[in-house]
Amino acid sequence: MTLMLSPAMSALEITTGKTRSALQDVVTREYTIHLHKRVHGRSFKKRAPWAVKSVVDFAQKAMGTSDVRIDPKLNQALWAQGIKSVPHRIRVKLERKRNDEENAKEKLFTYATYVPVESFKGLETVVVDTE
Numbered sequence: 001m002t003l004m005l006s007p008a009m010s011a012l013e014i015t016t017g018k019t020r021s022a023l024q025d026v027v028t029r030e031y032t033i034h035l036h037k038r039v040h041g042r043s044f045k046k047r048a049p050w051a052v053k054s055v056v057d058f059a060q061k062a063m064g065t066s067d068v069r070i071d072p073k074l075n076q077a078l079w080a081q082g083i084k085s086v087p088h089r090i091r092v093k094l095e096r097k098r099n100d101e102e103n104a105k106e107k108l109f110t111y112a113t114y115v116p117v118e119s120f121k122g123l124e125t126v127v128v129d130t131e
Contacts (some may be wrong), residue, residue: 005079005084006059016036023108025096025108026096026097026098026108027095027096027122027127028093028094028095028096028127028128028129029062029093029094029125029126029127029128030085030091030093030094030115030125030126030128031058031062031091031093031094031125032089032090032091032092032120032125033054033055033087033089033090033091033092034089035051035054035055035056035078035086035087035088035089035090036088036089036090037065038050038051038054039051039054039086044083044084045083045084047083047084047085048078048079048083048084048086048088049083051078051086052070052075052078052116054116055070055074055078055090055092055112056068056070057107057110058092058093059092059110061096062094063096063110065096065106065108065110066106067105067106067108067109067110068109068110068112069109069112070112071111071112071113071114073113073114074090074092074112074113074114076114077089077090077114077116080117081103089125090114090122091114091115091116091117091120092112092113092114092115093111093113093114093115094111094112095110095111095112095113096108096109097109097110103111108114
């Protein structure tokens, strides 16, 4: 017997045959993104735009949504040192939220916000409790 996989099926659906509810899918986590390795070798005039794109890519992979929205404060933090000297690391809060728009392609979207920190030493990924 062969198992036919559709691209939309997740590992959860394959193993248990169940899908997660949207209520469980709403979650908030804090991540540290190592931007220095993502913009390494990129030409100077493309570094900040590439950093923004790499934050979006990171959020898509971490949260599993193709719709990622960036907070203006996060954009300012990425561009704060100019186009060519992007911060080496950045702390980001990723919130997976329910999409309430009527003709939305997806049920969920990710909202990325900036978290200012003094030092990145010893920080780990943290699940934030949403009240």
